[in-house]
Amino acid sequence: VSRFDVVEQGPPIEVFQLNKLFLDDPNQVKVNLTVGAYRDENGKPWVLPVVRSMEQQLAADKTLLHEYLPVLGLEKFTTAATSMLLGADNPVLASGRAFGIQTLSGTGGLRIGAEFLNKHLKYTTFYYSEPTWENHHLVFVNSGFTNPRKYRYWNPKTCAINFDGLIEDLKSAPENSVIILHACAHNPTGIDPTHEQWEKIADVMEERKLFPFFDSAYQGFASGDLDRDAWAVRYFVQRGFELVCAQSFAKNFGLYNERVGNLTMVVKDAASAAPIKSQMTWVVRGMYSNPPAHGAHIVAQVLSNKETFDQWRGHIKMMADRVNDMRQALRAELIKLNTPGNWDHIVNQIGLFSYTGLTQQQCEYLMAEKHIYLLKSGRINVCGLNPSNVQYVARAMNDAVT
Ligand code: PLP
Numbered sequence: 001v002s003r004f005d006v007v008e009q010g011p012p013i014e015v016f017q018l019n020k021l022f023l024d025d026p027n028q029v030k031v032n033l034t035v036g037a038y039r040d041e042n043g044k045p046w047v048l049p050v051v052r053s054m055e056q057q058l059a060a061d062k063t064l065l066h067e068y069l070p071v072l073g074l075e076k077f078t079t080a081a082t083s084m085l086l087g088a089d090n091p092v093l094a095s096g097r098a099f100g101i102q103t104l105s106g107t108g109g110l111r112i113g114a115e116f117l118n119k120h121l122k123y124t125t126f127y128y129s130e131p132t133w134e135n136h137h138l139v140f141v142n143s144g145f146t147n148p149r150k151y152r153y154w155n156p157k158t159c160a161i162n163f164d165g166l167i168e169d170l171k172s173a174p175e176n177s178v179i180i181l182h183a184c185a186h187n188p189t190g191i192d193p194t195h196e197q198w199e200k201i202a203d204v205m206e207e208r209k210l211f212p213f214f215d216s217a218y219q220g221f222a223s224g225d226l227d228r229d230a231w232a233v234r235y236f237v238q239r240g241f242e243l244v245c246a247q248s249f250a251k252n253f254g255l256y257n258e259r260v261g262n263l264t265m266v267v268k269d270a271a272s273a274a275p276i277k278s279q280m281t282w283v284v285r286g287m288y289s290n291p292p293a294h295g296a297h298i299v300a301q302v303l304s305n306k307e308t309f310d311q312w313r314g315h316i317k318m319m320a321d322r323v324n325d326m327r328q329a330l331r332a333e334l335i336k337l338n339t340p341g342n343w344d345h346i347v348n349q350i351g352l353f354s355y356t357g358l359t360q361q362q363c364e365y366l367m368a369e370k371h372i373y374l375l376k377s378g379r380i381n382v383c384g385l386n387p388s389n390v391q392y393v394a395r396a397m398n399d400a401v402t
Contacts, residue, residue, distance in 0.1 A: 014134070014375060022373040030371035031393055033384040036187065036352055037256055038319055041386045046319075048254045050311045054298045069293050071281045073102020073262075077296040080303035081247055081262035085216065085230055092237055096270035101280055102291045103261035106217045106248025107139060110180075112283050113213060113244045113263050114143035117178055120279055123211065125177040127169070129153035131377060133187045133215070136180055149173070154189050159345035159357050161191050167204055175209040183216035183245065184229040185351025188379035192222060192350065198232050202239050212236055214245035220252045222350045224320035226313065242267050249299050251352065252316055258295030319383070323352060326385040333394030340401055354380050362400040370396035 018034040032043075040046045058064060072078070078100030083093060092098040103109035117123045125147040128136040137148055151173075152165030170179065181201075186192055193201060205212060214233050222229045233245055249260040267273065284290070302308045324347075331346045346354050358366070358378040366372040372393055374380045385393060 018367075018373050018375065021367070025371055025373075027371045029392060031373065031384060031389050033372065033374040033380040033382075033393075036251070036381055038251065038254060038352070039381075039383045039386070041322065043384070043386050043389070046254060048312065048315045050302055050308050050315060051253060051255065051298055054301050054308065058294075058297055058301070064297065066293075069102070069290050069296070071284050071290050072277060073100075073291050074293065074296045074300060076304065077260075077300035078102050078262055080300050081249070082264045084226060084303060085219065085233060085245060085247055085262075085264050086237060086266075087227065087230065087234060090234065090237065092266055096273060097268065098237075098264060098266045099273055099277070100262045100264050101277070101284075102296055103246065103263050104288065104291060105250050105259040105261040106215065106246050107135060107261075108259065108291075109246030109248070109261045109263040110136070110139045110213075110215060111143055112280065112287065113246055114140045114145060114178070115283050115287075116276075116280060117211070117213075117244075118144035119283070121176070123176050123178050125149060125174055126180060126213075127151050127173060127177055128180045129166075129182070129186070131188055132180065132182075133217075136215075140178075140180075145178070149177070151179070153186075154191070154355065156357065159342075159355070160348075161189075161193060161197070163193070163197055163200075167200060170201065170204045170210065171208065173208055173210055176211060177208075178211045178213050179205060180213050180215055181232070183214045183219065183233050184231075185218035185222040185353075187217065187351070188353050188375070188377060189355040190349025190351050190353045191355075193232070195231065195235075198235055202236055202241070206239070206241070212241055212243040214243060216245050217248040218251055218351050219247065220313075220316035221320055221323070221352055224317040226316070237266050240268075249295065253295075253299055253302075253312075255295045255298065258298075259292060260295035260299055323382045326382050326390060327354065329387070329390045330382075330385060330394055333391055334397065337394060337398040339394070339398040352381055352383060354382050356380055356397070358397070358400065362397075365400045366396055370399070372396055
């Protein structure tokens with residue numbers, strides 16, 4: 001008898017479970033459209049060249065030690081990350097109304113941001129889009145939020161945003177609800193509000209006194225341009241909102257396992273910064289004490305040097321372009337096959353993901369019969385496609401829907 005006999009098997013995490021099924025599948029034709037990580041045109045993970053060369057530089061730097069970072073992280077990194085999000089010339093930076101806290105990638109930013117809002121502002125209700133990244137719910141509940149709510153986002157009939165539903169749900173949200181907003185490249189639908197729609201969202205949030213919590217996991221991936229992808233966050237700041245934004249450098253730097261993130265906070269009064277930071281110090285101290293340094297050094301160095309920064313922007317543009325090429329290719333193949341239905345949404349959607357509109361049954365067919373792995377919601381990671389497999393995937397999708 002063990003004291004651990006009481007522990008029951010937990011449910012699997014869908015995306016990792018499917019990834020394992022893919023890896024274990026001996027069939028050569030298999031295609032992996034599951035995990036949200038970039039793959040090159042050969043289906044391989046890609047270490048960004050600017051990251052590789054920065055790592056070599058760091059390895060040779062004898063002044064870099066393995067001493068603890070401060071609890072709130074490497075200042076050079078948080079400053080660079082905050083200014084990348086808000087724009088270097090944003091007046092809130094100069095006035096001391098914006099600052100960053102280093103976090104364990106995007107997830108860690110959501111986690112400490114949520115715990116802080118719950119503990120110190122006593123916020124208990126949060127809203128996430130239906131559908132959203134599957135971890136938002138768990139992270140906020142674990143941070144002390146007791147009232148999870150959804151706002152409508154996706155209209156399956158039109159494969160587009162359900163904007164009226166979204167607005168209606170925000171209008172009925174209680175004051176001080178925390179609204180999780182995807183800064184760009186919405187996961188899983190690949191659909192972002194237009195500028196006019198963001199303006200309307202801001203109007204309602206202002207009127208209803210709701211709190212914006214941006215989740216920025218894909219800056220650069222939506223349009224290939226960092227500034228354009230930060231439009232919504234910058235717009236809310238310009239409107240005078242106080243807000244937080246969890247930034248991930250997993251995707252745009254390809255630093256998935258280094259856990260590099262930043263929580264940008266924007267406040268009305270620069271005098272709030274010091275008490276907030278002091279309380280954040282205790283939130284972090286009690287959770288993991290201080291953050292890891294390696295990835296933060298890489299990002300800080302790349303962002304603070306014009307040459308490497310431009311090189312990195314080039315890498316992002318290349319990744320975003322490749323994803324878009326694959327969207328075009330998949331749609332073109334489906335049209336060539338006369339596949340029933342309209343596939344325009346595949347090219348209208350942006351970012352890494354496409355919400356294909358395939359039913360769960362069709363997805364199961366693709367996995368069981370065609371060795372193509374995708375989430376049962378119909379979400380595919382578009383960069384799992386490449387010139388060698390896109391025709392095969394299109395034919396399989398065609399078989400699945402006919
Ligand atoms: N938010 C969204 C919408 C995501 O898609 C992801 C990753 O898939 C994350 C946050 C967090 O990623 P990470 O913790 O790896 O930075």
